[in-house]
Amino acid sequence: MKCPCNPNKLYKNCCKKTHDNIFSAETSEELMRSRYSAFVLGNINYLHKSHHSTTRLSNREYKELKKWTQSVDWVKLQIHNSTDNSVEFTAFFIENGSLETIKEHSIFCIENNHWVYLNAV
Template sequence: MKCPCNPSKLYTNCCKKAHQNIHSVTTSEELMRSRYSAFVMGNIDYLQKSHHSATRPSNSEKKETLIWTKSIEWIKLDVLKSTENTVEFKAFFYENNSLNVIHENSFFVKENKHWVYKDAL
């Protein structure tokens, strides 16, 4: 299976490692890519684990996210810029027969010795 974050790579050689062991993630971009793949695959547990404890969605928000991510068709991820703690990206998806894009500059930090998503800048 191709990896959702980068179709030129196999999932096994890309985001699967992060999904199985978050401590294997070495950069903020790698974490952001693995989070995009988790959205595509509906891996809400990984999304929670890779989210900073201070900004982590509640259990009800977790359920809403799962319903939403399964209701749309993810198209592609474009990473525009990456620094040590930030990643600017565009994530394209179809919802209600309309092409949409999430354009965000995400901020990442380390918590419990692994990278986590803190918030959008």
């Protein structure tokens, strides 16, 4: 299967490594890409694990998020810029027949010796 974050790579050679072992993400961009793929695949456990403990969603919010992620058709991820601790991106998806986007400047940090999503600015 192609990786959701980059159709030029196989999932097993890309985000699956990080989904199986979060410590394998070496950069904030790698973690961000793995989070996008987790959204596409509905991998809520990984989204929880890769979210900073102080900004993590509640269990109810994760259940709602899983339902939403499975209700849309993910199209692609476009990275605009990345630095040591941030990634600017656009995620494209189809919801109710319309092409929609999420544009975000995400901030990442290290917690418990691995990269995590902190918040968006």
